[in-house]
Amino acid sequence: MTTTVKVRVPATTANMGPGFDCLGMSLDIWNTIVVERDSSVSGGEVVSISGEGRDSLPTDAGNLVYQSFKRIYDGLGIPALAVRLTCENEIPLGRGLGSSAAAVAGGLLAGSELSGAKLSSKRILELAAEIEGHPDNSAAAILGGCRIVVSDGDGYLTEPVNVPDELKTILFVPDVPMATDEARGVLPPTISRQDAVFNIGRTALLVNALASGNLNHLETATEDMLHQPARQKLFFPMKNIFRAAMSAGALxxxxxGAGSSVLALARDREYTIGYEMADAAMKSGVDGAIKVTKPTLLGAHVVED
Structure with a gap:
């Protein structure tokens, strides 16, 4: 009988400009979760956290990883095992990099493994979307790669989008977080037909640019009129950072996601691009860190030690 399970879950970026709530991509930044059976645990602190969120995330049964782990047992109609969780977090919190999606995906996968349920990725995605509410992040976190995800009424359809190996991602991660609820709250309740057409065309172009490797289209293909203009009100340096990235050679x-991180796509000059993004932010009064990484085809997975 399995007594310990170790899983890794990637960071994700959602929307990718025009693909609001329907495009997501996993990034090579990881949270690692170890769940061990421990009969001595009876309430109180059940989670040990290092890295991101160590001073702010709950360590009791209210922890999102634990809640997601327990969801598997609730679905099976059996009591959850007494366990102790160890979380090593690389994914920044509240920065639009899918930290909640990673917590949910990791907890569900660990529960599926430790309980013996061995749920399909499709079922784990359905549960994750119920808990997290954002299937674009969840699909990329669970399945890996770049993902199109749409609701078909009965569940979710998701298909991969090939991403060229040469593509690099440069993140400016501000010191200030942005609450997803607040970032959604500023969105207009309706949009014009013109803005809808603008985004539909660019979402199609973005998928084609990535799948075909025609990366010169990415400047136009990552433009958006549905959410970024409204969110500019919450993160005023955004356009300055955008301009700096493009001037430095970003594609x-x-x-x-909902912010506050800004992501640039590039073939090369990634450290120059990162420096210029950080410099533009600093000149606007916002400090932060640069992370140079890349997309990953790996989603949430069990690590066999």
């Missing part, structure tokens, strides 16, 4: 740039 395209967008707000990662």
């Amino acid at each position: 395209g740039v967008f707000l990662s």
Whole structure:
């Protein structure tokens, strides 16, 4: 009988400019979760956290990883095992990089493994979307790679989008977080037909540019009229960072998820691009860190030690 399970879950970027709530991509930044059976645990602190969120995330049964782990047992109609969780977090919190999606995906996968349920990725995605509410992040976190995800009424359809190996991602991660609820709250309740057509065309162009490797289209393909203009009100340096990234050689740039991170796509000059993004932010009064990384085809997975 399995007594310990170790899983890794990637960071994700959602929307990717025009693909609001329907495009997501996993990034080579990881949270690692170890779940061990421990009969001595009876309430109180059940989670040990290092790295991101160590001073702010709950360590009791209210922890999102634990809640997601327990969801598997609730679905099976059996009591959850007494366990102790160890979380090593690389994914920044509240920065539009899918930290919540990673917590949910990791907890569900660990629960599926430790319980013996061995749920399909499709079922884990359905559960994750119920808990997290954002299937674009969840699909990329669970399945890996760049993902199109749409609701078909009964569940979710998701298909991969090939991403060229040469593509690099440069993140400016501000010191200030942005709450997803607040970032959604500023969005207009309706949009014009013109803006809808603008985004539909660019979403199609973005998928084609990535799949075909025609990366010169990315500047236009990552433009957006549905959410980024409204979110500019919450993160005023955004356009300055966009301009700095493009001037330094980025192929395209967008707000990662609901923000506050900004992600640039490039073939090369990634450290120059990162420096210029950080410099533009600093001149606007915002400090932060640069992370140079890349997309990953790996989603949430069990690590066999």
